[in-house]
Amino acid sequence: MERDQVGRFEAIVLPHLDAAYTLARYLTRNEDDAREVVQDAYLRALKYFDGFHGAEASEGRSWLMAIVRNTAFTRRRRHRLDATTTEFDEELHSDSIAESHPEAELLGAAARESLHQALDRLPLEFREVIVLRELEGMSYKEIGEVAGVPVGTVMSRLSRARHRLQQALWAEQKGG
Amino acid sequence: MTHEEMRLQVDAYLDGELAPRDARELETHLKDCQECARMREARLVLGTAIRREVPEFRAPEELRARVRESLRSAAGVNPKPARAAVPSWRWMALAAGIALVAVGGWGLGAHRAADAALRDQVLASHVRSLMPGHLTDVVSSDQHTVKPWFNGKLDFSPPVNDFTGKGYPLIGGRLDYVGGRPVAALVYQRRQHLINVFLWPSTGGAVGERTSITRQGYHLLHSTTPEYVYWVVSDLGTAELSEFARLLQHAGSASSSP
Numbered sequence: 001m002e003r004d005q006v007g008r009f010e011a012i013v014l015p016h017l018d019a020a021y022t023l024a025r026y027l028t029r030n031e032d033d034a035r036e037v038v039q040d041a042y043l044r045a046l047k048y049f050d051g052f053h054g055a056e057a058s059e060g061r062s063w064l065m066a067i068v069r070n071t072a073f074t075r076r077r078r079h080r081l082d083a084t085t086t087e088f089d090e091e092l093h094s095d096s097i098a099e100s101h102p103e104a105e106l107l108g109a110a111a112r113e114s115l116h117q118a119l120d121r122l123p124l125e126f127r128e129v130i131v132l133r134e135l136e137g138m139s140y141k142e143i144g145e146v147a148g149v150p151v152g153t154v155m156s157r158l159s160r161a162r163h164r165l166q167q168a169l170w171a172e173q174k175g176g
Numbered sequence: 177m178t179h180e181e182m183r184l185q186v187d188a189y190l191d192g193e194l195a196p197r198d199a200r201e202l203e204t205h206l207k208d209c210q211e212c213a214r215m216r217e218a219r220l221v222l223g224t225a226i227r228r229e230v231p232e233f234r235a236p237e238e239l240r241a242r243v244r245e246s247l248r249s250a251a252g253v254n255p256k257p258a259r260a261a262v263p264s265w266r267w268m269a270l271a272a273g274i275a276l277v278a279v280g281g282w283g284l285g286a287h288r289a290a291d292a293a294l295r296d297q298v299l300a301s302h303v304r305s306l307m308p309g310h311l312t313d314v315v316s317s318d319q320h321t322v323k324p325w326f327n328g329k330l331d332f333s334p335p336v337n338d339f340t341g342k343g344y345p346l347i348g349g350r351l352d353y354v355g356g357r358p359v360a361a362l363v364y365q366r367r368q369h370l371i372n373v374f375l376w377p378s379t380g381g382a383v384g385e386r387t388s389i390t391r392q393g394y395h396l397l398h399s400t401t402p403e404y405v406y407w408v409v410s411d412l413g414t415a416e417l418s419e420f421a422r423l424l425q426h427a428g429s430a431s432s433s434p
Contacts, residue, residue: 006251017243021235035239042243046250112229119230133191134226140193159180159187166222173308 001046009049012060017042019061019136020068026131027072029120037075041068058142065136066146069128076124111172118168126161133158186216190223190368203340207317216365217311217347223368224306224411228393291387295398295407297354299391302372302409305350305361311370312348312363322349326360332377334360335404337427344371344420354407364420369412371420375428378405388414397421404428 001009020041024034044067052063119127125147132138132146140154147154177185188194189202206213235243305311314325323336329351338346344364352361354374364371378400386399395417397408406428408421 001250001252003251006247009247014243014247017235017240018232021239022233025233031236034233035236038235038239039242039246043246046246115225115229130226130230134223135230135232140188140191155184155188155193158191159184162187162219162222163183165226166218169222169225170218170308 001049005049008055009046012054012057013045013049013064015057016061016064020064022135023065023068023128023131024072026119026127027069027124028075033075037068037072040075041071044071061136062138062142062145065132065138066148069146073124111169114168114172115165118165122161122164126157126164129154129158130161130165182212183215186212186219190216190219190365192367203317203345206345210315213315213317213347217315217363218308220347220365220368220370221306221308221311224370225308227411291398294355295389295391295396298374298396298407298409299394301352301354301361301374302394305352305363305372306370311350313350315348317346317348319346322346322362325349326351330358330360332360334362334375335428336362337424339364339420339423339427342423344423366410366412366416366420369410371408371410371412371417373424374407374409375404378403388418390414399425401425401428 017038020038021034024037024041025031028034028037041064045064048067054060054063119130122130128147129143132143138146140151140158143154143158144151149157185194185198185202189199194202206216314322316322317338317340319336319338323333326334326336326349336346336349340346344366347363347365347370349363350361352359352374354376357376359374359376362373362375364373383400383402387397389396389398394409394411395414397406397417399406399421406421406424408417408424410417412420
């Protein structure tokens with residue numbers, strides 16, 4: 001790889017490692033798989049970087065995230081990882097970036113768990129739009145580029161995903 | 177429009193993805209349609225819950241090292257750490273730390289114990305309001321609906337303004353308790369963010385005092401005018417929140433009538 005290409009990679013692809021790992025974690029719902037997906041994705045990114053001509057960090061993010069999601073989707077097809085439903089596990093989410101502030105916790109433990117479970121139960125295509133929009137703050141256009149679907153599809157997937165999460169949350173609040 | 181289409185529109189609106197003309201049309205509709213107004217409220221609450229409760233992850237060090245290694249071998253550099261790579265990685269780790277730091281705005285003030293207690297109460301009220309179903313007692317983008325709603329519930333008539341035209345639509349209001357007294361809580365929206373405004377008449381304390389605090393990812397702005405004590409709380413960025421606070425204060429002093 002040429003020297004200036006390395007510099008460009010460092011500037012616009014490398015900084016999105018945490019974002020890539022976060023997406024992979026939610027898609028695979030598993031720490032080890034997420035690690036492997038991200039590693040594979042970066043290898044592919046390096047391999048095909050010459051064919052990518054973006055110059056902005058945001059372009060680099062969409063490009064990398066598309067590779068991450070494709071790697072995760074391919075892997076799932078191969079391994080059928082999604083066949084088992086993982087329960088939300090406190091341990092699993094213990095390396096999150098957010099600091100814990102018990103006094104400012106929005107939801108009780110039960111509500112939080114039902115939100116996480118609802119998220120885990122979403123079809124992969126729904127889960128990914130939630131992560132890309134709510135955690136990464138991507139535009140519909142960017143999400144469309146990552147998922148390889150038109151903006152209209154992004155819009156309806158996002159709305160339906162939110163509707164399911166909201167129902168889960170409200171059911172929990174009303175139930176107790 | 178079906179419910180599903182309605183939801184689609186409101187979601188796209190909150191995400192800032194509607195064309196300006198469609199957004200204005202929807203805002204008009206939200207003023208008239210309670211059902212859609214409630215849906216907007218529920219979505220704002222959900223969005224806040226997701227942003228706070230669904231964590232981002234930091235890539236493990238081992239993964240970081242491996243990716244760095246892959247880049248080095250792709251670059252044809254020998255295993256000795258490339259000088260430039262180390263600082264840039266460190267920098268990235270820092271950037272990814274996502275530290276929320278209070279900047280500018282209303283300036284940092286001295287925190288007396290009483291202020292600290294009040295601040296904690298305001299923050300607690302804000303957090304409580306974000307639980308599903310707790311945000312508003314009266315849902316309306318119409319200031320002429322929200323303002324009279326407080327009649328008989330408070331010993332003052334709070335200034336209520338809708339800033340839809342400025343990008344901060346009024347969502348509604350509720351009665352709240354802060355510092356041992358009933359206060360007006362007004363709820364505003366900025367894109368997908370919720371803003372709570374707590375206000376009550378000032379009692380001749382230090383007027384013009386302005387503070388800006390960041391606690392647990394929420395920004396709190398506090399100011400005192402000759403008429404009112406204001407607390408503004410949100411997870412919105414400080415720059416926009418300060419802009420909103422200025423709008424609020426300007427409108428409050430322009431329309432103040434006991």
